[in-house]
Amino acid sequence: MQPQTKFFTIFSTLCIVAVYVQAQVPFFGGCPTKRVVEDFDATAYLGRWYEIEKYYAVFEADGVCIQAYYSDQGNSTIGVMNTQINRKTRRMRSIQGTAKFTESETTAKLGVRFPSVPLVGDAPYWVLETDYKNYSIVWSCNDLAVVNFQIVWFLAREREPSPEVKNTVREKMDQLGIRRDLLRKTDQTNCDA
Structure with missing residues (x-):
């Protein structure tokens, strides 16, 4: 195989996989190794973010x-309901799933699954920091060969958190060690759909 062809094949494969892992960064x-919240209180984390x-x-x-709404589904399972409004059509979309702990129930490493999304397994949902009442920093990472794909979320209990x-x-x-220059602000204005 020619070097250009080999590169194109590898690049194409990575692009396809990037779509598969939801085009994370x-x-x-x-x-990388990241520490998560130990002694995680799932009950305090439930509710709207x-x-x-x-x-x-x-x-x-x-x-x-x-926004996301987390609920206790029993049996160590957290219900997940994510909603958003389409900027152009102003229609609300939602997706329901479940989250389960991937280690102990006091270590904030969860796997989230959305049954309506085919071919995708559990997505990592690691809570790196939270005070439960105001903010949460969530991280997701997937390895693929020589690259990894990450998403970071800054969640808050209010649409407009205080300075x-x-x-x-x-x-x-x-x-x-989170790169803040890659963050994009989510529009939380005019949310009455």
Whole structure:
């Protein structure tokens, strides 16, 4: 195989896989090591969270007013209901799934599954930081050969968190080694659909 053909084949494969992993932000190498919240209190985490900022994700393209609602489904399962409004049509879309702990129930590493999304297994949902009442920093990473694909979410209990909460999250992200320059603000205005 010619070097150009080999490169094109590898590149094409990576592009297809990028679509498969929802076009998360690519980085070279394997997923970095990240610490998560220990002694995680799932009950305190339940309820509504508004997306404030995130890395680009194709499944949220043209989405505004994005939020997640987590509920106790029993049997160590968390119900997940994500909603967003399409920026152009102003129609609401939602997707339901479940989250389960991938380690112990006190370690904030979960796998989220959406049954309506074919061919996709559990997506990592790691809570890196949260105070349960104001903010949460969530990270997802998938390894693929020589690259990894990441998404970061800054979630808050209010559509417009206070400047103090925003500053706290920025400091925490810096401590966690999260690239803030890749974050995109989620529009949380005019959300009455």
